Amino acid sequence: MPVATLNWENDCLRMIDQTRLPEELVHIDCKDVETTAEAIQSLRVRGAPAIGVAAAYGVVIAAQEALSKTDFDAHVRNGIDQLSKTRPTAVNLFWALNRQTAILDQTKGQSPEEIRNHLLKEAHRIFEEDKKVCREIGKNGAALLSQETTVLTHCNAGSLATVDYGTALAVVYAAVEQGKQVAVFADETRPLLQGSRLTAWELQQSGVDVTVICDNMAGTVLRSKNVDSVIVGADRIAANGDVANKIGTYGLAILAREHQVPFYVAAPLSTLDMDLASGDQIPIEERAPEEITCGLGKQTTPEGVPVYNPAFDVTPNTLVTAIITEKGIARNPYGEIFQAWFA
Amino acid sequence: MPVATLNWENDCLRMIDQTRLPEELVHIDCKDVETTAEAIQSLRVRGAPAIGVAAAYGVVIAAQEALSKTDFDAHVRNGIDQLSKTRPTAVNLFWALNRQTAILDQTKGQSPEEIRNHLLKEAHRIFEEDKKVCREIGKNGAALLSQETTVLTHCNAGSLATVDYGTALAVVYAAVEQGKQVAVFADETRPLLQGSRLTAWELQQSGVDVTVICDNMAGTVLRSKNVDSVIVGADRIAANGDVANKIGTYGLAILAREHQVPFYVAAPLSTLDMDLASGDQIPIEERAPEEITCGLGKQTTPEGVPVYNPAFDVTPNTLVTAIITEKGIARNPYGEIFQAWFA
Numbered sequence: 042m043p044v045a046t047l048n049w050e051n052d053c054l055r056m057i058d059q060t061r062l063p064e065e066l067v068h069i070d071c072k073d074v075e076t077t078a079e080a081i082q083s084l085r086v087r088g089a090p091a092i093g094v095a096a097a098y099g100v101v102i103a104a105q106e107a108l109s110k111t112d113f114d115a116h117v118r119n120g121i122d123q124l125s126k127t128r129p130t131a132v133n134l135f136w137a138l139n140r141q142t143a144i145l146d147q148t149k150g151q152s153p154e155e156i157r158n159h160l161l162k163e164a165h166r167i168f169e170e171d172k173k174v175c176r177e178i179g180k181n182g183a184a185l186l187s188q189e190t191t192v193l194t195h196c197n198a199g200s201l202a203t204v205d206y207g208t209a210l211a212v213v214y215a216a217v218e219q220g221k222q223v224a225v226f227a228d229e230t231r232p233l234l235q236g237s238r239l240t241a242w243e244l245q246q247s248g249v250d251v252t253v254i255c256d257n258m259a260g261t262v263l264r265s266k267n268v269d270s271v272i273v274g275a276d277r278i279a280a281n282g283d284v285a286n287k288i289g290t291y292g293l294a295i296l297a298r299e300h301q302v303p304f305y306v307a308a309p310l311s312t313l314d315m316d317l318a319s320g321d322q323i324p325i326e327e328r329a330p331e332e333i334t335c336g337l338g339k340q341t342t343p344e345g346v347p348v349y350n351p352a353f354d355v356t357p358n359t360l361v362t363a364i365i366t367e368k369g370i371a372r373n374p375y376g377e378i379f380q381a382w383f384a
Numbered sequence: 385m386p387v388a389t390l391n392w393e394n395d396c397l398r399m400i401d402q403t404r405l406p407e408e409l410v411h412i413d414c415k416d417v418e419t420t421a422e423a424i425q426s427l428r429v430r431g432a433p434a435i436g437v438a439a440a441y442g443v444v445i446a447a448q449e450a451l452s453k454t455d456f457d458a459h460v461r462n463g464i465d466q467l468s469k470t471r472p473t474a475v476n477l478f479w480a481l482n483r484q485t486a487i488l489d490q491t492k493g494q495s496p497e498e499i500r501n502h503l504l505k506e507a508h509r510i511f512e513e514d515k516k517v518c519r520e521i522g523k524n525g526a527a528l529l530s531q532e533t534t535v536l537t538h539c540n541a542g543s544l545a546t547v548d549y550g551t552a553l554a555v556v557y558a559a560v561e562q563g564k565q566v567a568v569f570a571d572e573t574r575p576l577l578q579g580s581r582l583t584a585w586e587l588q589q590s591g592v593d594v595t596v597i598c599d600n601m602a603g604t605v606l607r608s609k610n611v612d613s614v615i616v617g618a619d620r621i622a623a624n625g626d627v628a629n630k631i632g633t634y635g636l637a638i639l640a641r642e643h644q645v646p647f648y649v650a651a652p653l654s655t656l657d658m659d660l661a662s663g664d665q666i667p668i669e670e671r672a673p674e675e676i677t678c679g680l681g682k683q684t685t686p687e688g689v690p691v692y693n694p695a696f697d698v699t700p701n702t703l704v705t706a707i708i709t710e711k712g713i714a715r716n717p718y719g720e721i722f723q724a725w726f727a
Contacts, residue, residue, distance in 0.1 A: 063686040195600075226692075229676065229684070231574060231598040237676070237685040245686050253691045255574040255676060257538075257599040257632025261697045264634070289600025291607070292639055299638050333572065333580070333598060339681050342572070342580040343406040343588050348596045349569075354604045 046091050046201050047098075049165070052105060054098040058085045059201055063242040071095075074103045074120040081127040081134075084233065088202020089276045089312055090171050093133030097164040099124045100141040104157040113153040117145060117160075129324045130285055130353045132277040132314045137167055168204055174309045175206035177367035182212030182272070182307050185363070185370070188221050190269045193262060193297075195228040196287035197239035198274025198307065208307040209272040210240065212365065217249055224250040226262050230287060231255075232332040232350065256289050263300040271297045275308040275364075282358030282375025283320025284308075288351055294360035303362040310366055315383055320355035328352045389434050389544050390441075392508070395448060397441040401428045402544055406585040414438075417446045417463040424470040424477075427576065431545020432619045432655055433514050436476030440507040442467045443484040447500040456496040460488060460503075472667045473628055473696045475620040475657045480510055511547055517652045518549035520710035525555030525615070525650050528706070528713070531564050533612045536605060536640075538571040539630035540582035541617025541650065551650040552615040553583070555708065560592055567593045569605050573630060574598075575675040575693065599632050606643040614640045618651040618707075625701030625718025626663025627651075631694055637703035646705040653709055658726055663698035671695045 047056035054071040060083065061067045069085060071077040077099040080086050086095045103120025107113045121138050128134055144163045148156045186192070192213060199210035206214060216223050225244055230236035237253045244251040254262055262268060271293060277285040284290070284306050297304040317323060328350050334342035342348060364371045371378040390399035397414040403426065404410045412428060414420040420442040423429050429438045446463025450456045464481050471477055487506045491499045529535070535556060542553035549557060559566050568587055573579035580596045587594040597605055605611060614636060620628040627633070627649050640647040660666060671693050677685035685691060707714045714721040 064683065228600070229574070231572070231600060234684045237689075241689045242686045245689055251689060253676060253685050253689055255599070255631070255693075257571070257574060257635060258692065258694065258697075260635030260638060261631065261694055262692070266692075288598070288604065292600060292603030292635065295603060295639055295642050296635055333596060340407065341577050342596050343585045346580075346584045346588055346594060346596055349601065349605070349609075350598075351601065351604055354601075 045205055046203065047086060047095060049098055054095065054102060056080065056086050056095065057201065059087060059239060060085050062238050071099070071102060073106055074099055074123055077102055078123050078127050081124070087235070088197060089131035089133040089274065090203040090208065090309055091201070092128060092131050093137035093311060094168050094171055094204055096124045096134050097137040097141055097167045100138065101157065101161045101164050104153070104160050108153050108157065113156070114145065128326060130276045130326045133311050136311045140167065171204040171309070172206065174367040175203050175208060175211045178208055178307050178309065178365055179206060179211030179215030181367070181370055182305065182365040183215035183219055183221070185270065185305065186212065186216045186221060186223065187269065190216070190221065191224045191226065191267055193226045193228070193259060193268045193271045194240060195236065195273045195290055195293055196230045197235040199240055199243045201239045201243055202274060208274040208309065210244070212272055212307055213249060214247065225252070226266065226268065227251055227253050228256045228259055228289065228293070229253055230289065232336045235287070259293055260296050263296055263302055268302050270303045270305055272305045272307055275306050275312050276353055277323050278306070278308060278313050278364065279317040279320045279323060280315045280376055280379055281319050282361060282364060282371070282373060284356045284361055285320060285323040285325070285353050286356065288354050291354040291356045294356045298360055304360060305363050305365055306361055307365040310368060310382065313379060315379065320357065323355055325354070326352040388548055389546065390429060390438060392441055397438065397445060399423065399429050399438065400544065402430060402582060403428050405581050414442070414445060416449055417442055417466055420445055421466050421470050424467070430578070431540060432474035432476040432617065433546040433551065433652055434544070435471060435474050436480035436654060437511050437514055437547055439467045439477050440480040440484055440510045443481065444500065444504045444507050447496070447503050451496050451500065456499070457488065471669060473619045473669045476654050479654045483510065514547040514652070515549065517710040518546050518551060518554045521551055521650050521652065521708055522549060522554030522558030524710070524713055525648065525708040526558035526562055526564070528613065528648065529555065529559045529564055529566065530612065533559070533564065534567045534569065534610055536569045536571070536602060536611045536614045537583060538579065538616050538633055538636055539573045540578040542583055542586045544582045544586055545617060551617040551652065553587070555615055555650055556592060557590065568595070569609065569611065570594055570596050571599045571602055571632065571636070572596055573632065575679045578630070602636055603639050606639050606645055611645050613646045613648055615648045615650055618649050618655050619696055620666050621649070621651060621656045621707065622660040622663045622666060623658045623719055623722055624662050625704060625707060625714070625716060627699045627704055628663060628666040628668070628696050629699065631697050634697040634699045637699045641703055647703060648706050648708055649704055650708040653711060653725070656722060658722065663700065666698055668697070669695040
């Protein structure tokens with residue numbers, strides 16, 4: 042059974058500090074917006090769905106802070122603004138903050154305590170929906186896997202990226218629960234190694250067969266290790282099915298097609314951004330050079346040499362075999378299916 | 385001007401300890417075969433041509449050790465055997481050892497001192513040839529680059545991989561010397577980061593514009609940064625032009641083709657293995673899991689999770705736009721050209 046990534050306990054948001062894994066399993070308690078925003082910014086909590094849930098609770102925390110202030114509404118909206126500036130790419134962040142903004146709008150005139158309770162209820166709803174949605178994604182995706190199968194994944198789209206079951210790894214967990222034999226190759230995923238630190242950790246915790254490789258070994262593994270499918274998560278999906286996800290996903294999709302291996306994206310509908318016609322409009326976060334130059338506590342790039350560190354890339358819909366959602370499995374042309382789903 | 389990777393000084397082989405770069409520029413002196421073999425095995429000296437030169441001097445060192453023994457010839461041959469077991473993939477190692485074995489065979493009956501001197505002369509010849517060959521590769525390859533150009537490279541096929549000018553980077557150095565404006569993107573090259581540690585270091589030393597990226601960013605860079613060519617080295621090239629090189633080269637070649645960017649391999653003829661019909665016969669070294677799990681001094685993969693760590697991959701000739709050698713530029717069908725060159 043996967044681990045709990047975050048939980049609301051004693052009026053605060055308790056989460057695993059994922060920057061400390063796999064060395065130690067440490068929790069942090071977010072009692073103010075600043076700590077919550079810092080946790081999202083510094084990737085203590087990461088993964089598009091988990092970021093959404095954390096942000097939703099972050100608004101509750103803002104409301105709790107605001108209870109003692111005269112300008113309750115302004116303080117909460119300020120907190121929302123602060124949270125919205127933490128990560129630009131994952132759309133779930135904005136989706137969750139928009140839901141909380143709607144609650145604020147709807148509850149105008151009520152007492153701060155009442156509004157805080159409504160926000161908490163909405164955050165719990167988002168939390169519970171995420172759980173349910175991940176199970177559905179898992180069930181829908183598992184149908185695509187055969188009885189004995191090998192999956193290659195990139196970054197961490199597992200329980201640690203959601204409330205508890207994952208998106209890409211939900212497919213693996215569901216297949217395993219159905220009695221299927223699943224072996225996973227996990228790209229380590231430079232620069233922050235979410236694959237070797239987080240994916241390997243949670244699959245090991247759940248007793249799933251996992252082997253870690255460097256990102257640049259994916260081509261060789263696809264050629265020689267009988268990989269049946271590549272499954273990744275997503276940070277934002279445009280209306281035409283272009284997928285923004287962890288840097289390296291785009292290259293992996295090209296390699297998958299070259300080896301005639303299906304390339305699946307598993308994501309909740311909250312990751313869909315129907316306002317963006319195509320992926321080239323998705324803002325791509327560039328992160329600090331130190332993630333590459335001294336990512337692991339030791340400087341490995343000579344002082345003064347510049348690096349380029351985009352955190353995400355965009356995979357065009359033509360390279361995506363299918364998108365696995367809680368509502369079902371979409372295939373190209375994605376635009377039509379998404380339109381129908383959202384109609 | 386590139387740095388000197390290795391040199392024969394005071395009857396011993398002095399080399400940069402490349403495992404210490406870029407933190408510090410430290411030299412080690414190899415005075416016995418064991419130290420020399422360990423230096424090759426542990427990648428203190430690496431890069432196919434440099435391995436060849438180091439091994440040639442290693443045989444001289446074996447001969448010097450043998451001067452005090454009764455069974456001179458057996459001792460030297462034993463040293464050759466020991467050196468041959470250090471790295472399986474780079475063919476230059478065996479090529480250089482074969483040249484020294486031939487010297488041993490030809491000088492039978494001469495005094496140990498005389499034989500030692502012949503071996504040293506042959507090692508010096510290999511050293512000087514490597515210098516000359518690298519200059520020729522640079523000149524031939526530079527003709528392929530336009531006046532203002534961006535190159536993507538993988539691992540280190542620079543001065544540190546040869547006696548002093550490199551193979552892939554020789555092309556860059558030669559173009560820069562001709563007054564061309566060259567910008568280089570260097571894959572960091574996991575697990576051992578030869579790209580960020582060595583390529584970035586030597587290009588910076590030589591004043592060449594270099595930007596380091598993680599291996600999984602190559603797709604995005606090829607799509608968005610106007611890369612004009614990918615240039616890599618080789619550890620062994622089969623008679624049909626299949627190329628064994630640092631892990632990740634194969635995937636990079638696929639990405640280059642996808643983006644219609646020419647993919648060049650720069651290598652001396654000593655890297656050609658005309659005994660192997662195709663690349664699937666090239667032995668691929670698998671190295672210790674720790675290179676991945678705690679490659680940078682910190683454990684990043686959970687204890688007990690297996691890793692797969694092939695040090696090289698094979699790029700089929702169909703993905704190679706051209707092979708740049710000291711003799712000229714070969715294009716597919718490589719087999720015919722190589723046959724003609726070796727005829």
